[in-house]
Amino acid sequence: xxxxxGGVAGSGxxxxxxxxxxxxxxxxxxxxxxLALPRRQMGMxxxxxxxxxxxxxxxxxxxxxPLGREAGFASCAPGSLPRWALVSGRPFLVRDARVDRRTAxxxxxxxxxxxxxxxxxxxxxxxxxxxxxGCASGQAAPWLGARSLSCLRLVAQMxxxxxxxxxxxxxxxxxCWQRVSALLDAGGPEIVFQPVYALPGGRLQGAxxxxxxxxxxxxxxxxxxxxxxxxxxxxxxxxxxRNALGSMSRFPAPLVLAVNASPAAVASSRLGDLLAAxxxxxxxxxxxxxxxxxxYPALLxxxxxxxxRGLRTAVDDYGAGYAGPAHMLRLRPDFVKMxxxxxxxxxxxxxxxxxxxxxxxxxxxxxxxxVAEGVETAQQVRYLAAAGVRLMQGFYLAGPGxxxxxxxxxxxxxx
Numbered sequence: 382x383x384x385x386x387g388g389v390a391g392s393g394x395x396x397x398x399x400x401x402x403x404x405x406x407x408x409x410x411x412x413x414x415x416l417a418l419p420r421r422q423m424g425m426x427x428x429x430x431x432x433x434x435x436x437x438x439x440x441x442x443x444x445x446x447p448l449g450r451e452a453g454f455a456s457c458a459p460g461s462l463p464r465w466a467l468v469s470g471r472p473f474l475v476r477d478a479r480v481d482r483r484t485a486x487x488x489x490x491x492x493x494x495x496x497x498x499x500x501x502x503x504x505x506x507x508x509x510x511x512x513x514x515g516c517a518s519g520q521a522a523p524w525l526g527a528r529s530l531s532c533l534r535l536v537a538q539m540x541x542x543x544x545x546x547x548x549x550x551x552x553x554x555x556x557c558w559q560r561v562s563a564l565l566d567a568g569g570p571e572i573v574f575q576p577v578y579a580l581p582g583g584r585l586q587g588a589x590x591x592x593x594x595x596x597x598x599x600x601x602x603x604x605x606x607x608x609x610x611x612x613x614x615x616x617x618x619x620x621x622x623r624n625a626l627g628s629m630s631r632f633p634a635p636l637v638l639a640v641n642a643s644p645a646a647v648a649s650s651r652l653g654d655l656l657a658a659x660x661x662x663x664x665x666x667x668x669x670x671x672x673x674x675x676x677y678p679a680l681l682x683x684x685x686x687x688x689x690r691g692l693r694t695a696v697d698d699y700g701a702g703y704a705g706p707a708h709m710l711r712l713r714p715d716f717v718k719m720x721x722x723x724x725x726x727x728x729x730x731x732x733x734x735x736x737x738x739x740x741x742x743x744x745x746x747x748x749x750x751x752v753a754e755g756v757e758t759a760q761q762v763r764y765l766a767a768a769g770v771r772l773m774q775g776f777y778l779a780g781p782g783x784x785x786x787x788x789x790x791x792x793x794x795x796x
Contacts, residue, residue, distance in 0.1 A: 408543065409442045415539055416444035416514070419532045423499070423525065425516040430503070430540055432512040433467070441512070467510045472501040472530045477521035497522035501533040505545040514540060558611035561604070565613070565620055570594055570604070572624045573781040576790070577639075577752060577774045580766050583793025587637030589667070589774065590625030591781050592617075618646040622655055629659065631784050639665040641697060643672075648679040653687065662691035668712060669697045670704040677711055684712070695752070699723070699740075716772075717744060721755020724775070727764040737768035759792070 412430050420428035427445035466473050475481050475498050500515035514537045516529075546554075564570060574588035594604050608617040622640045632638055646652055647668060656664070666687070674680060684694055695716035698704050700723040709717060717740065726733040741751050753765050756775030765773060778790040 408547070411543065412442035412540055413444045415536045416442060419514070419516050419529070419536055420445050422532050423516050423529045424522060425497070425518040426520075427518070428514070428516045430512055430514050432544075433510060466500050466502050466513060470502055470504065470508075470510070472499065472533065474499040474525055474530060476523050476525050479521075496520055497525065499525055499529055499533060501530060501537045503537045503541045503544070505541050511541065511544050554610055557607040558613065561608045561611055561613045561617060564594070564604075565616060568624075570617070570621055570624065572621065572628065574628070574638075574784060574786060575774055575781040576779045576786045577637075577772055578778050578790045578793070580762075580771050580773070583778065583790035585636065585786055585788045585790075586772060587639060587665070588632075588786055589639040590621070590628075590641070592621040593781075614643065615646045615649060615651075618642055619649075619651055619655060622646075622652070626655065626659055628784060629663070632663070634663065637663055637665055637693075639667050639695065641667045641669050643669050644674045644676075644680045648676065648683045653683065656687065656692070660691075661687065662693075665693045665695050665716065667695040667697040667716075667718065668714070670708055671702050673703050674708070681711070698754070713747065714749060716750055716752050718752045718754050719770075721757075721775075724753050724755045724761055724765070725757070727768075728758075728760045734764055734768055737765065737770060741769040762792075 416428035416430065419425070425445070427443060429443045430441050432441045475495075478496050478498070495517035496519055498515060498517040500513050502510050503512040503514055504510050514533050516533065570592040571594070572590050573593050574590055576588050577586050578584060579586045592601050592604070594601065598604075599607075605614060605617060608614040618641070622642060625638065625640050629638060642652060647666065652666075666684075668680075668684075684692075688694065693715040694712065695718055696704055696709050696712055696714045697718050698720045699709065699717045701720040704720070719737065719740065723733060723736065727737065728734075737751070737753075744750055750772060751770050752772040752774065753761075753770050754774055756762060756765070756773045757777050759777065761775075762773065762777065778792055779787060
């Protein structure tokens, strides 16, 4: 950080915390220090951060020669580059406004005397635009390109983090922490179980443990997003695993219980501690993958020690997010849970049927098995059976509920 903001980052005392945790004396000075980086790296005369306000942009911080820019509102009129950038969420770059055919580019030269300029929107978490970071020069800058914009994006993200932490974002983090902490202190979340049935006959093979939250407080997606924001995501995951394991004694052998855990939770030593006294041959850990795995060696090491004790693993939501072929090949799971986005089109698009067949054949060769998620219709059951899929779960067969679970799916019991 010191190399970017110079003396500002090293200043003591209170004030605005920067994203790296170093206190800075005031926001404008902090931002001016950040702006020095793109101005120098891009060879421009001035760099600025304009904050959204009213119907325009207010110049919050300027670093370098003013170049016609004064305190007050910058141009954000319809058709201007700043307005276009804020509405579209995209950057702009003008190497020479005198020869640029875009009307908006020529307007830059007329408004503040700039011949070359570039700008990037400053967007806080949740997609809210809060301003614009830009650079300009009274001379042409034919060298500007993708690397220039990447430098501006870096600074824009650091400013966005700071703005967000200072305002509603900081309050939201505190509120999320309090909400999730209260749930954890109360022994939550509650756990329900969705059965997994096998063809032919629809006999119960096991169940997936699913977290549930107080009525009217939002679904699992919101709660885990709030926990992530508050830095309590692993805490919430481990609480759900702990509560699910409390029901293991009510799972008659040889039924298998599946629990969900993110790569971060798996890699933590705390998951291993939770599983120390559990018969792992009757447990499956479904590795959720909503964000890119940053440390595969740590994840594989943690899984390896648990698998040596009999644990089986699954790749959850295969075909969605980052749970694709490369992820599957690195983890080599015992089960691959085919996402509902791949199950739903079965019977409508033959390509999905062929893909399911190929996945079944591949896993047969490497010692794995497909579990189809999101089975909602009898037609999907027929097509999955035709593809060679044996294990299925979904509301058509049985929804999540308390123990004990039906030993045979009602859909098959009626036959």
